[in-house]
Amino acid sequence: MIRINGRTTIGKPDKLFGVSALAKARIAEIGKENVINSTLGVLLDDNGKLVVLSSVMEALRELAPEEFAAYAPIIGIPEYKEAVTKAVFLDEIPQDIFIETCYAPGGTGSLRNAISCYSSPKDKILTSDWHWAPYNVIAAELGREVVTYTLFDEDYHFNDASFRASLSEILAVQDQAVVIINTPAHNPTGYTFTLEDWDKVLDIFKSFPNKNIVCVVDIAYLDFAGDAHEYRAFLKKLTGLPHHILPLIAFSASKGFTMYGMRCGALLCMAPTAELAKEFKDATSVASRASWSNGNHSAMAVISKIFADDTLLAKVTEERNHYMKNLQERGRAFMEEAGKIGLQCCPYDSGFFITVPCDNAEEVGKALQALNVFAIPLGPGIRVSVASNTIAECRAIPGKLQQAITQINGK
Secondary structure: OOOOOOOOOOOOOOHHHHHHHHHHHHHHHHOHHHOEEOOOOOOEOOOOOEOOOHHHHHHHHOOOHHHHHOOOOOOOOHHHHHHHHHHHHOOOOOOOOEEEEEEEOHHHHHHHHHHHHHOOOOOEEEEEOOOOOHHHHHHHHOOOEEEEEOOEOOOOOEOHHHHHHHHHHHHOOOOEEEEEEEOOOOOOOOOOOOHHHHHHHHHHHHOOOOOEEEEEEEOOOHHHOOOOOHHHHHHHHHOOOOOOEEEEEEEEOOOOOOOHHHOOEEEEEEEOOHHHHHHHHHHHHHHHHOOOOOOOHHHHHHHHHHHHOHHHHHHHHHHHHHHHHHHHHHHHHHHHHHHHHOOOOOOOOOOOEEEEEOOOHHHHHHHHHHOOEEOEEOOOEEEEEHHHOOHHHHHHHHHHHHHHHHHHHOO
């Protein structure tokens, strides 16, 4: 009796959890010390335990009972909306735009509302060829379709020519386009759009003055990218734009505050006019009501308390930075070893993942499993989660990957 309605993955196994289950079975068979599980998209410590910021948990334990039990306003409690703005912009909140926010259950909910509110059924949504697979599921559930441009050119730089061509194709048949850009610390490549990349993107947007373009920036990994101000510098370029360009920021507390299961995020608009900001607030309120209705009050309260208390915020930031440095060391270890053996990787800057392009990725993934290394075949490549591996494991994986690629592809 089920109606498919674009849900092409019904009944199919989830690839990520499937490979993860195989890794766990191999660990049970031959021991954890003999298996590298690089499937999980969460930050683990060197003992394989989930990293949970103790400072965030401290704030959670101090909540009053009603902050857990009471309904929250659909768009979020006022303190949370203010906290999200601070989380995105820090101490450089722009004054020349109109900012509105709406609570969403994680980055997924933020993206869902962006697509729902700013595209129509059968519209095409543009993102890069390397992208987080649930973009497709979210779009399909809403009757839209994700189409892609080629993220990297032959020299592994941002392929602005492909970006322009793909956007042009969409705008030839649509009067409005939603474009998703995942930066910094892109999932799955670890690439970060440079300021020069952003100049190219915005110049392309400006070249379609008679079309509306909604640019959704997925910043899920922002707080683990590097220097907080440096990696937010691009946000300044999203102000003072022509009125046919609307930047939206998909904020998530999952990674930066290790609140994965509390499902806390928000969609923030950087509107050039008050009218566009009001539109955003009104539409996202309805979209949220029709989806999850009220949000997680306790999660909003925790984020609100952190940003209302300078001492607590400093403590959270210091603790997060400790783990970020460890993550950076893991990424450097992987890239150093890959460089030594000539293993080609997508240009990694920061974040949880590194991707190695290769032909016959599914077969390479299986060959890698035979070497007791478990990673995710993703399109034309293998995604490695440096966030879930030790430095020693990050140094070991490139050689194993090279061996598996040579075994399958002969080069």
